[in-house]
Amino acid sequence: MHQVQFQEVSKSFRLHSSINEKIRDLFYIKKDFPVHHALRSLTFAVDQGDVVGIIGLNGAGKSTLSNLIAGVTIPSSGSVHINGNAALIAISSGLNNQLNGLENIELKGLMMGLSHQQIKAITPAVIEFAELGKFIHQPIKSYSSGMKARLGFAISVHIDPDILVIDEALSVGDQTFSDKCLAKINEFKERGKTIFFISHSLSQVKSFCGKGLWLHDGELKKYGDIEEVAAEYERFLKHYQALSPAERTELRASHWGEF
Amino acid sequence: MNFLNIVAKEHFKNRYMIVRIALFQLKSTYMSNRLGLLWVLLNPLSQLAVYWVVFGLGIRGGASVEGVPFVLWLSCGLVPWLFIGSGIVQGANSVSSQLGHVSKMKFPLSVLPSITILTQLISHLIMLVMVLIAVVIKYGFFGLSYLGIVYYLIASLSLLSALALFTSTVSAFVRDFRFVIGAVTRALFFITPIMWTVNAKTPELLKKVIHYNPVTYLVDGYRNAMLFNQFYIATAYTAGFWLGVAVLFVWGAFIHVRFRKHFMDYQ
Numbered sequence: 001m002h003q004v005q006f007q008e009v010s011k012s013f014r015l016h017s018s019i020n021e022k023i024r025d026l027f028y029i030k031k032d033f034p035v036h037h038a039l040r041s042l043t044f045a046v047d048q049g050d051v052v053g054i055i056g057l058n059g060a061g062k063s064t065l066s067n068l069i070a071g072v073t074i075p076s077s078g079s080v081h082i083n084g085n086a087a088l089i090a091i092s093s094g095l096n097n098q099l100n101g102l103e104n105i106e107l108k109g110l111m112m113g114l115s116h117q118q119i120k121a122i123t124p125a126v127i128e129f130a131e132l133g134k135f136i137h138q139p140i141k142s143y144s145s146g147m148k149a150r151l152g153f154a155i156s157v158h159i160d161p162d163i164l165v166i167d168e169a170l171s172v173g174d175q176t177f178s179d180k181c182l183a184k185i186n187e188f189k190e191r192g193k194t195i196f197f198i199s200h201s202l203s204q205v206k207s208f209c210g211k212g213l214w215l216h217d218g219e220l221k222k223y224g225d226i227e228e229v230a231a232e233y234e235r236f237l238k239h240y241q242a243l244s245p246a247e248r249t250e251l252r253a254s255h256w257g258e259f
Numbered sequence: 260m261n262f263l264n265i266v267a268k269e270h271f272k273n274r275y276m277i278v279r280i281a282l283f284q285l286k287s288t289y290m291s292n293r294l295g296l297l298w299v300l301l302n303p304l305s306q307l308a309v310y311w312v313v314f315g316l317g318i319r320g321g322a323s324v325e326g327v328p329f330v331l332w333l334s335c336g337l338v339p340w341l342f343i344g345s346g347i348v349q350g351a352n353s354v355s356s357q358l359g360h361v362s363k364m365k366f367p368l369s370v371l372p373s374i375t376i377l378t379q380l381i382s383h384l385i386m387l388v389m390v391l392i393a394v395v396i397k398y399g400f401f402g403l404s405y406l407g408i409v410y411y412l413i414a415s416l417s418l419l420s421a422l423a424l425f426t427s428t429v430s431a432f433v434r435d436f437r438f439v440i441g442a443v444t445r446a447l448f449f450i451t452p453i454m455w456t457v458n459a460k461t462p463e464l465l466k467k468v469i470h471y472n473p474v475t476y477l478v479d480g481y482r483n484a485m486l487f488n489q490f491y492i493a494t495a496y497t498a499g500f501w502l503g504v505a506v507l508f509v510w511g512a513f514i515h516v517r518f519r520k521h522f523m524d525y526q
Contacts, residue, residue: 013524067523071365074520090363098287107283110276112364139291 001083002045003194004069004163009078011039011064038064040218041078046211048083048162049192053209053226055202055233057240057252060215062198066167069196084162084194087112091152101127101136101143101151108155122158129154129184150177157184163194182208206230217252262516263509266424269367277370281377288378299382300389303341307334314454324456327486331397334390336453339481342383343415343474344444349375350423351440354431358522368519369512372423380416387412394485407484410492415477417504424511431522451475476500 014033021033039061046052054062067073068080070088094108105126109119127136130150132143140148157164166185185208188195199205205212205226212229214221216236222229240248270277289296307330315321315329324332353375354368361368387408430436450465451474457466469475476496483489 067363070363072363073523088363093363094360096283096287096360098291099283103283103286107280110279111361111366116275 002081003048003050003083004046004086005081006042006044006068007079007081009039009042009068009075009080010037011061011068011073012037012076037218039068039075039215042220044213044220044223046194046196048194050211051189051195051197051209052211052213053205053230054196054198054213054215055205055230056215056221059217059252061218062215063167065215066165066196066198069163070165082163085113086163086165087156087159087161088165088167089153089156090167091149091156093152094155095140095148095152097141098139100139101130101132104140104151105155108152109159112156112159114159122160126151126154126158129158129180146174146177153177153181157181157188161193163196164188165196165198167198168200202230202234262512265516266369266512269369270373273367273370277374277377281374281381284374284378285381296385299385303337303386306341307337310337310454318455325487328397331393332482332486333454334393335482335485336451336478338383338386338390339411339415339478340448340451340453340474341386342379343419343477344448346376346379346415346419347422347426347444347447348437348440349379350419351426351430351437353423354427354522355434355437358431362523368522369424369515372427373420376416376419376423379419383412391485398486401488404484404488404490407480407490407492410490411477411480411484414480414500414504418473418477418500418507421504421508421511424515425507426511428511428515428518432518447472447474451478453478473500473503 012035014035016033042065054065056062064073066088068075069082070086071082072088074080094111095104096107099107102123105123106119109122114122130136130147130153132147132151135143135147140151143151164185182204185195185197189208195209197205197209209226211224212226212233213223214229214233222232240251243251285296289298292298294301310333311330315333319329321329323329350372353372357371357374361371391405391408426436426440430440450469450472452469457469461469480492
């Protein structure tokens, strides 16, 4: 039994040009709307303990994929099977600026489905990881963005999910912060958790992940050993960067002719 | 009827979370102010003062209502109204205003309207206790008819929760809907006898509208229980009211469960 299994999963967004179209669509009044295919017919399986790096250009569908894994959105077609609970590390969501650090730990914990006891149990570890010191009793509107990011990351990561989805979460803080986060994620890795890691830093992905999943314009270009996938992606990037802007647009939009 | 099951289950499973988040919301609204939670009372008091001066002293010339001083009579109607009115408006906004906070997690979305209504209920309870203290000082303790307060509180809460489930789903997709809600709520305030009384000069049609307005049922009920030692609910109106609430709840739960998977995509 795989821990995460995608079977011909597609996700498309209809491009409505007016609010009326949006409502008509909602009530299934048929009309052909232009559709943006964020993901097309993805099929892959991930086993427990796999660390998968998701790579691809901007707009390739990486965030849509991470939302699907975390159960935040549902596919337009196909099936997603997740064994265990998955959590997306979203640093700023679920935090309330008026409340203090401690209250925010409880608030975000509750929103992510923890019980009162579970929150009590993780609170000391979260405080320690976030390094907020005396600021823990201050409203977080007075925090620097780095402090907020540390708190948000600390809460998300201490929820202790079976499957962790990290979407560009490490790009917000300074070097010390991202090193600390990486160390924490490594701890997850050693404990045999399944991790999806999305980053534009190819070196970070290569050093950290065992498998690579390359998305291009919503399609699964290559999935397998990270070395092979990254090597091919690098070759593609080199080719892509040599193109003129017009050729780049053409390449990226090569599937848009299906309207 | 699976959708009813989903809504009920999400509420039961997350009952602790609903209460805590409602308290946090109340705190985050008021604690950044110098006077904190005192504004829960100062806000309605300022409204009460204006209505008292304009309607009580200005229009009525200080006359009492059925022997009750106007200011006390007004308070006993205004306090339930503030709960119902703000419950209607905030309830309709409950999904669109909170969706951003829960956008990156799996969250039992049907509890969002309930959290908002509960926040309103907490401020309502604070105001209600204050008014009740004033009533007891003036008239002494009525005893059994105070059960009526509990009944009308539950009735208001049920109506607001059922309504919010429906209106919050609609306004998550059609943002214009909140302006409609605002206009309807404003109209409701005036077609409910909160600061004026129905009398011989009131046109028959208006009397009918006022009578069939469910807010009248609630506000009058509160008032009769607090001021006139009356608690009588064995009427056809009561049956109609609860039937309406039940229909609204089933309908609201149905469209919420049916359309909520699109909430995130339509943000």
